[in-house]
Amino acid sequence: MIEHGGVRARLRRWWGALAIAAGTAAAARGEAEPSPVHARSRTSWIYPAPRVSPQPLGYVRAGHALARRDADVRRGAGCAAGWVAVQPQGFMCLDSASLEQPRYVRALHDTLSGAGPLDFEFALSTGTPAYRRVPTAAEWALRELAFAPVRRFALPPDGAAHLALAGAALSPDNGALPWFLRTNGSALHDTERELVREVVPAGSTLAYTGSFEAEGRRWLLGTDGSIVPADRVQRFRRTSFRGVELGAKLQLPLFWLRGHGADKYELGRDGAPHIVGRWGRLTAVALDPAHGSATRSRRRYLKTGEAGANGAPLYVLESEATVVAERVALPAEIGPTSKWLRFSISKGTLVAYEGRRAVFTTLASPGLGAVAGDGGASPNATPLGTFRISVKHLSDDMGPEVRVEGQPRMAEVPYAQYFDMPFAIHVAYWHDRFGEPMSGGCINVSPLDGAFLFDWTSPQLPPGWDAVLAGGAHGLGTIVRVVR
Numbered sequence: 174m175i176e177h178g179g180v181r182a183r184l185r186r187w188w189g190a191l192a193i194a195a196g197t198a199a200a201a202r203g204e205a206e207p208s209p210v211h212a213r214s215r216t217s218w219i220y221p222a223p224r225v226s227p228q229p230l231g232y233v234r235a236g237h238a239l240a241r242r243d244a245d246v247r248r249g250a251g252c253a254a255g256w257v258a259v260q261p262q263g264f265m266c267l268d269s270a271s272l273e274q275p276r277y278v279r280a281l282h283d284t285l286s287g288a289g290p291l292d293f294e295f296a297l298s299t300g301t302p303a304y305r306r307v308p309t310a311a312e313w314a315l316r317e318l319a320f321a322p323v324r325r326f327a328l329p330p331d332g333a334a335h336l337a338l339a340g341a342a343l344s345p346d347n348g349a350l351p352w353f354l355r356t357n358g359s360a361l362h363d364t365e366r367e368l369v370r371e372v373v374p375a376g377s378t379l380a381y382t383g384s385f386e387a388e389g390r391r392w393l394l395g396t397d398g399s400i401v402p403a404d405r406v407q408r409f410r411r412t413s414f415r416g417v418e419l420g421a422k423l424q425l426p427l428f429w430l431r432g433h434g435a436d437k438y439e440l441g442r443d444g445a446p447h448i449v450g451r452w453g454r455l456t457a458v459a460l461d462p463a464h465g466s467a468t469r470s471r472r473r474y475l476k477t478g479e480a481g482a483n484g485a486p487l488y489v490l491e492s493e494a495t496v497v498a499e500r501v502a503l504p505a506e507i508g509p510t511s512k513w514l515r516f517s518i519s520k521g522t523l524v525a526y527e528g529r530r531a532v533f534t535t536l537a538s539p540g541l542g543a544v545a546g547d548g549g550a551s552p553n554a555t556p557l558g559t560f561r562i563s564v565k566h567l568s569d570d571m572g573p574e575v576r577v578e579g580q581p582r583m584a585e586v587p588y589a590q591y592f593d594m595p596f597a598i599h600v601a602y603w604h605d606r607f608g609e610p611m612s613g614g615c616i617n618v619s620p621l622d623g624a625f626l627f628d629w630t631s632p633q634l635p636p637g638w639d640a641v642l643a644g645g646a647h648g649l650g651t652i653v654r655v656v657r
Contacts, residue, residue, distance in 0.1 A: 207244035210257050210270045211278045212237055217270045219263040219638070221645060225251030230263045231634070231641040236281030239265070239637050261635050262646060280353040280360035280398050284382055290568040290587030291620050293380040293396060294408065295602045297339040299326040300375035301405035303395060306365040307354050307387045313402065316369060323405060326375060337604040341410035343391075343403055348383045351394060360398030370399045378603060379406065380568075380585035396585055412605035415621035416523070416535025417457045426460040428475070428494035429522060429536050431608035435493035438474055439485045440467060446474055446488060449481050455536060455607065458489065460496070495520050495608065497534050504559055504652055512630065513652040514598075516616055518544060518555050521608030523598075523616065525629060533625070536608035538601065538617035544657065553613040555655060560592040562630055562650030566640045569599070588623035590630060592653040598626060616655075 212233040219230045233239055239259040246255040246267070254267035271278060300320040308316065359365035373379055381393040384403060391403040417423055430452050437450040446469055452458060459478030467474045467488060474488040475496070481487055497520075507513050509528040516523045518539040525533040542551030569589040572582030587600040598616045600623035601607075611617055618626065627634075632647035634640075643650035 205244075207241040208272050209238040209240050210259060210265055210267075210272060211274055211282075212239075212265075212270050213275070213278055214269045216640075217265055219259060219265055221263055223247040223249035223252070223256035223258075223264045225266070228644060229642060230645070230647065231638045233265070233270075233637070234639045235278060236285045237637065237639060238282075260637065276353065276363070277361050277398070280351070283351065283353075284360075284394060284398050285396065286382065288382055290585060290600070291624060293382060293568075293585055293587075294344070294393075295378055295380055295585070296393065296406035296408045297336070297603070298373040298375055298377045298379055298401075299323045299405050299407065301373050301401050302369045303371050303373050303379075303399040303401050305359040305361070305367055305370045305399060306357055307350075307392065307400065308368055310388055310390075312368060313388075313390070317402075317405070320405070321375075326407075336407075337606060338409045338412065339407040339603070341408045343384065343408050346384075347391070348385050348394075350385050350387055351383075353398070354387075354400070370397075373401065374581050376581035377572075378409075378581075378583050409602055411602070412619055413621070414455050414536075414605055414607060414619045416533055416619075416625075418533055419531050423457075423459055424462075425497055425499035425531050425534070426462070426464070427457050427534070428460060428477075428489065428496045429520075429534075429608060430454055430456045430458070430493070431495055431521060431536065435489050437479075437481070438488040438490070439481050439483075440474075440488065445469065449487070452489070455605070457534070458494075461486070466491070495522060495536075497522050497524060497531075499531065501526070501529070503529060504654055506559075506652060511652075513654065514626075514630070515654045515656065516555075517656055518557070519657055521610075523618065523622075525626070533629075535618065535622045537598075537622070538604075538607050538609055538611035540612050540614035541610045542614065555612070555614050555616060556593050556596060557655050557657060558593070559652060559654045561652055562590050562592050562598075562632070562643060563594070564640060564642045565590045565627060565630070565632065565634060567627075567634070568639075569597075571599070587620060588618075588627040590627060592650075598653070599623060 212235050215234055216232040218232045220226055221230055242258040249256045252266035252268050256264040256266055259265050302316050353360050357364050380396045383394045385392055392400045393403050394400055434452050434454045436448045438446040439449050441447050461476035461478055465476030473491040475491050477487045477489055479487045513526050521536055523535050523537040524531050539555040540553045542554035544554045544557055566589045568585040568587050570584055571586045573580055589597045589599040591597040596614050600620050601617035604611055630651040632641050632643045632650055
């Protein structure tokens, strides 16, 4: 059975089981369990051998730790402090990791608290500093003079979609002031001399794991240990949209309803269509397996698998239905049970297959730009072709490849699966207009769908890791076919 969500929780449980197993084996040999290794940078890389190489296996982010396979510290190229063997495979360099928990690592560990991407809260910045430490009222009043009042905040038309889910009320529960922010401290220092870590431009997003009151103001604790004033952001509400599992109860063909939904029709005794209700947007409805239809006044109506209150079959106007059919061309690389994904740019539909059998379908948003052949390809168009997933991140910061000061970025984008750099299948927590062109070229999916797809595709993320690369021991990535 296909399940949605819970990826990080399962991964952490598996990691815990591995750590326990390692400790049990060590105890049976009369050895002390080796201490875990703690990541100290945003990307503490894991390599297949104790040396730096062009093809790492994945990475662990600061605040997270991995169990070790033994207590040895090995020498190897590219690492002055030595290499340690980690679970379930590979080696980490102690130049970017530690066998102890320095202040920064402990602060981020307590900030993240084992949370996964869907446990983060997300917000839209109206323009705000991100502070290293808690500022006084005089300090923040001075630092925030350069920012426009929140009431005047507005995004340009091409960024208006980011407002779709923004503005939800903040959670009422406040936590305690984090230990590392007490007595003028920061995640890095006991006494922090610098105040501002960075500016979060208007239109950027941020992720946070908690909130607290200090100096007469409410603050949000970012995933990097910095803090932002709660009154300078707009929280995103979480969409509940998810795709549908295909099996005995629901099979192709079916149709999705994008935009504003569609009317339900019955055919009267005179054969004329009459509206008897309405399906809501982002709804999947089974079609008649025999492909029944009716044409009235040059308008074609598709027969659905549903019936009205009187038992009569329901119909939908063909022009309002986004149909997902059951017949597809199988990529040459695909075997009879191999997993692969098919995304239609024009329809905004994504289908997961095992060979020729469709097992899951959902709505997903392509890029806003025209694709090749539609007036010329543009930078924010989703590329056509057949690709393989090359790298998967539990969450990834996204934006221009070259970071430009003041240019918006998207923080901690969950479940990013790159198939043709810089294009990825990833969660969009800032809108719920799935199936419509919305992205800069990537394929946007809902949080629940992103979690499912991340768990379903290859390469599989090893327990406790934050990213994994395809190739080598991890095998080939899942095929992604993007069609017009």
